[in-house]
Amino acid sequence: MVCLRGIESIGGGCGGLFVLVGLCVTAGYCLGVTTTITRTRGSHVRKIKKKQEEVGQEEEDDGEYEDEEDEEDEEEYSDYEIDSLSLNDVPGEVRMALVIRQDLGMTKGKIAAQCCHAALSCFRMIAVDPKKTSYNPIMTNRWLHHGQAKITLKCPDKETMDELYAKAISLDVNACVIHDAGRTQIAAGSATVLGLGPAPKAVLDQITGDLKLY
Secondary structure, eight states: OHHHHHHHHHTSHHHHHHHHHHHHHHHHHHHHHHHHHHHHHHHHHHHHHHHHHHHHHHHHHHHHHHHHHHHHTTOEEEEOOOOOGGGGGOOSOEEEEEEEESTTOOOHHHHHHHHHHHHHHHHHHHHTOTTSTTOOHHHHHHHHTTTOEEEEEEEOOHHHHHHHHHHHHHTTOOEEEEEOOSSSSSOTTOEEEEEEEEEEHHHHHHHHTTOOBO
């Protein structure tokens, strides 16, 4: 009786009942939406925090990688300034050869870094400083304007690399040997890559013709 009177007081008879039911449904819907939003927001916040933690970890990992790469940039190289002007009359393709030692067990990433050092060292010797004996703008331009060809080759050991270096010098081919700083994978001072050229392919073949492609 009390419930019925309460219902009648709200809207009278069945009309009051419909009003009460409507209010209950509305209140339940609002409560459900609020709970869902709260849960969704909490889940979203947790995902954001997790993503931030992952990004923070990646930044730390990148920092460690950059430190290692900074060390790689401090490699040393030895060279002998050779006058390659006599090779300017040799026709044909001009290329650079990068000869990689196989007995050191270097990883692919390490080899890539060492080859970059060798290529840049050869280029600096022949193209950057006019005061150097090795400066040869004609050969440099032939290389730069015809694809900047580079070839990577396998070398079994240091003895073979030394022989190739000596032969290159005897043929007036620009050459340099990269020596590792020893901070990551191999012993300090290890000769890793021999850079040759840019020089005519016909002349380079006299030096590296027996080597296999890397």
